[in-house]
Amino acid sequence: MEVVYITIGVSIIVAIFFFIVFIKTVKSGQYDDTYTPSVRMLFDDELVVVDKVDKSKEENQQV
């Protein structure tokens, strides 16, 4: 059962690793704005495909 020392040790190291990562993300400001990225991801490609948007609209109408 000495393996308990290893398993607990490993689990705590893993937990602390994730804890440190979490603190880092807070520090870097990842959670400062949780709204804008959710909107931003929706229009990544809009700029290039102006025509496509129109076409897809037409297609929708045909269907």
Place this chain on the structure above:
Amino acid sequence: MSLNNCYHCGTDCGKNPIIFNEKYFCCNGCKTVYEILNTNELNCYYDLESAPGTIPKDIKGKYNYLENEEIIEKLLEFSDGETSVLELFIPSIHCSSCIWVLENLSKLNSGVTTSMVNFPKKILRITFKNERTNLKELVELITSIGYEPYISLEDADNKDNKVDKTLIYQVSIAAFAFGNIMLLSFPEYFEVDEFWLEKYKHLFRWLMFTMAVPVVFYSAKDYFISAYKGLKHWILNIDVPIALGISVLFFRSSYEILFDLGSGFFDSLSGLVFFLLLGKYFQQKTYSFLSFERDYKSYFPIAVTLIKNDIETNVPVKNIKKGDRLLIRNEELIPVDGILINGNAAIDYSFVTGESVPVSKQSGDKLFAGGKQTSGAIEMEVISSISQSYLTQLWSNDVFNKKTAVTIKNITDSISKYFTIAILSIALVAGIFWYNYNASMAFNVVTAVLIIACPCALALSAPFAFGNMLRIFGYKKFYLKNTETIESISKIDTIIFDKTGTITTNDKTQLLYEGENLSGKELKSLKNILRASNHPLSRSLYEYLQVSPSSTEPSSFNEILGKGIEATINNIDFKIGSASFLQVEVKKLEETAIYIKINNHFKGVFLFKNSYRKGTKEVFNKLSKKYNLVILSGDNEGERENLDKLLPKNTKLYFNQKPEDKLNFIKNIQKSGKQVMMIGDGLNDAGALAQSNVGIAISEDVNVFTPACDAILDAQLFDKLPVFVSLSIKTIKIIKASFVLSLGYNLIGMYFALNGLLTPVVAAILMPLSSITIVVFVTILTNFVSRRI
């Protein structure tokens, strides 16, 4: 979208829309934005949301001051000579199209490397190359597409206010420790004398101890500090029993594991700290796009145009000296008191007084700081420095220099005094009893009493009830500065209102015609004449007349600045303007009016009436049952009669109140023990708002700036004011009810403690159970009472 609405901004285009690219626009501004976006392949802007735009403002020359090195340096977040980073606050950001177009700024200006929007804060962050573009160019570009940034002295001064994240770290450490310690302590709760457990329990216990150390010394440190501060001033605040509980928990647990007496209460300890901090975090809701701390500096421009020897230079506002000559352009604010030298001045003092009808001034007249010029450029001579102007003097009053001391005794602290004394005496009595009865148990019982009495649930009920109410109010567009405001609202007994802009609306100025009826033809001709005039009163009247202008152009047209218009149309002579210009008798002295003469015959007068907000009467009737109501108006007595009719009998009315008078009035009635709520809107109420126990600023548009206050109420919701007040009182009742509940838990715990039965398992069950039920209890109740606002 209906045919007649502007493709860009969605407003009604009226009779004569501008048609471009088969699309309708309400004005040239909107059309220009469309053109800019269209030629740069950014017309996706209109696909994301329909009519997302705002009408761009005329900005010619307005941003010239952004060429001043000193100002540039202040505004830029970062600059290394090659690349610069700029953060702009843009109140008009409101939809996903806004985000999209602003983040594609690089298509419009090649100097921009990246631009990023923070939507909740309405901030645009631009990184740009200095050699390709500059600050002024960028600001003008953004303004030209309808996103005018808000640049103020104050924001430039304290731009490096970093958000304090300590609480987040404290909570996360407590949460981490709580979870892990709970897992490690579980085995001992269920298996007591098991072989393997006996072997490893020391490892488990010391691991728990290691994790509890940062919880006590980092996460919970604020409780110790606050308890110490309280004790120093002989105040037993709620943090005293908390700090006592935490330290007893920690020392007794450490003692137990050191001498191998038991597993200690580390799980309860970390859970307690975690829940307490969670409550604190929940209470800290802030509206990042609002500011409750603005003073006059936020209203005033950063720089003005100074004319010296016919050369225009831009100087920062604070460098203006007496005797300087300033150029104030259209839509610019007057930063200091001065005398009008030349130009057609129509000053809109709505920032200051709430009065939206612009006042005409002639050269030689005194202009007061805070007014906004609304028709063309004017020149003025400065007669006092910025801090000594009529309006800004107010800020030299002590109210504004007072740092918010912890003078407010909140509801939790008022009960904690008795609570602390009670548990200390129980602990003492129990200790004496057990010492005589079974001395070995005395230490156990005394510590158990202190542990179980730790008022976790008690300390949680107020933060969660207030925090939840704050959010509910926020959804309903009543924004509070902090949770203490709810408590202050519940205590008030006197409500003071400002008149203009607070109980009157300031955008829908209503006109009333008195005199002989005008024929349809006369009205049409009148409208035609008014079209050519740029005077703000003419504009209002033009919009008010619901006829289409006649097709024939006036054969003669002469506008005399500051007086009126003379015009001939279809051989009929019109004279429109002030009473003195028309040489007629003044009808009502107090009111702004336009007099009309046709063919030298006096026809009548258009009076500008302030309309009262929807529900004013009901609001006053409801509130008058419980509160003393007072109206403090900066205006003259012109409206007294109307107000007497409209408002309940016991409302006191005071007129001709200067900003300082309002402040002193509140100070005086506070001395007689009154708790005052002030409701105002303009800068002239700023002193009163700061002095009162609760200052509420009313705002037509919450993104436009309100003076420093405790709460901002959307003007549309003025009629809901009594509901918000009564909800605040209900919140206090809910908190009191939850106090009873949590004291019940404490009594149960006390039973275990006094009988020497408090084991770690009991504590581990009782503590989270009481906390969670209290949180659920207050959340459900606050939601329930506010289900219908």
